[in-house]
Amino acid sequence: MVDFDERIPIYLQIMDLIKKKIIKGDLKGGDKLSSVRELAVELKVNPNTVQRVYQELEREGIIVIVRGTGAFVVSDEKKLKEIKESLAGERIKNFIKEMKEINLSKEDLDLLLSKYWEEVN
């Protein structure tokens, strides 16, 4: 189903996956996440990895773990917006780094962005 890049810690990739789902709206505020075991089987990863993912997400304030019931996405709109921005922010930073490596100026970048924005998807 999902193919993970095994050169990068898998737990980070799963965290990304969940964050993306939240941003896209597949997972809405207040939704219950799959149990650790179910998700592990679905993604074909070690349950401890999923456990760690949920713990990290809870630490970041994105989900809440209710003992005995499960993990839930937070309902806080502001928090969700934060996540979106930070996720986008990470990627944009990486992207800018790559563009700087090929010596692209900000003006050229703006032009290219406008040109290709419509083309994609």
Place this chain on the structure above:
Amino acid sequence: MGVLEIKGLYKYYGKKCALKNVNLTGDFGEIVGLFGPNGSGKTTLLKLIVGFLRPSSGSIRVDGKDIDHNTRAIVSFLPDNNLLPSWMTIKDAFNFYKDFFPGFEEKRFKDLIDYFNLSMNRKVKELSKGEQEKVCLSLTISRKAKIYLLDEPLGGIDPASRERILTGILKNYREDSLMIISTHLISDVESIADRVIFISQGEILLNEKTEKIREEKKMSVDELFRKTF
């Protein structure tokens, strides 16, 4: 204290040293990948843990106790060649396990057999290699044990069946037991392993958490393995 403790383990076959100064621990809830080239001592190590072979020196303790025939009640071993005599049907094997292993989980086994699309009255000698593996795996992990040792559970099996087997293993994960999977199909197994052990010529080269390897070395376990060997 972990469920498995190995200290200073050596195993000789005559003059040949199969295992040299192995020190390992294993905890409940872990899935450990034991990776090494052929002849590196993987199978020897597993057989020592279950008690089929006896250490030349050093100690192995399972659940705090030395190894004797009672250890086999809490260690479940899946060998890499066929476990079952050819006269048996799957049902015979089921009955055998039910009779000899206290706490054998009948429903779990039946569910697994269904999941693998097999039926109870098939004869062992009529099964393909992949199907035999699935039956033996189902028997092994339906036992209620503290340590599960799987020796090359994916060897010689088509990719589709391999995935099914791995999912079967994951579905039956137990938090209160340790699982050690030895294989050279590392890329299949690395995403389900918490911890990874590299063994070569009887010596442990690496014993590390999987994610730590990815963070620190920025490569997959498979790549690291190829680099090392």
Place this chain on the structure above:
Amino acid sequence: MINLLKYGILGKKKYYFTLFLSTIGVYIILFMGQYYFKNISPEFAFAISFLFMLVSLILNIIFNIMSLDTEDIRYLYYSVPINPKCIYLRRMLMGLFETFFIFLLNMLFMTMIIQFLNPIFKDQLINYLQRGGIFTLLIFVLAMEWIIIIFSTFVIASNLPSEKDILRYLLNVMTILYLLFNNALRSMLSRIFPYNISLHMPQFNYENIVTSSLRYNINLPKINVNIASTIFYILTFIFFLVLNSYLFEKYIEIK
């Protein structure tokens, strides 16, 4: 142990069936031979049945000893949390049961066929058994078991871990020496301790029975049994059984 026996027997269903059928087959052939050719003497019938029984027994012994190597010292039974010496003892028990089974089966059919040829055979046989013949037969069965136990030592020696070379060598040498010299030892013992018991144990003289008539040969006089040599026999029987069980429990490795 009961479970072990259950699966041991289940596993040999085919073998037992084949054995049963071939035994019946031999006797049917004998019977038809008599029916159509009418020239089979009771002695000949007896000789054939006895020979067949002997062959079955010897083959059975060989199969049991071999299966110790090919079936018992293997992953499945060793994975079970029982003392490994039970695995060994199970094989010995099965050998004993099978010997009895072959023996009784053959005797049953033998009696039926020979009775047909020599109507007083049944009474002669019962007479023989009552006069102590039953002990002779029992000893015969135990002797077969003795063979299984002694030869299983070789199998066990070959499955010892590779460090135990000395032990393996000692075992093989000891067993071979015992096989070669046990008779001489026993006669020596009976000369040193010439205390005998008179037993109603008619000797079973196969030669005589075949060459002369059955009627006269199932009535042989009783013999004297030397106590010392009998004790020696019993002790070594027990010794090998205990030794092999111990080795099986402590030293066998599954490679």
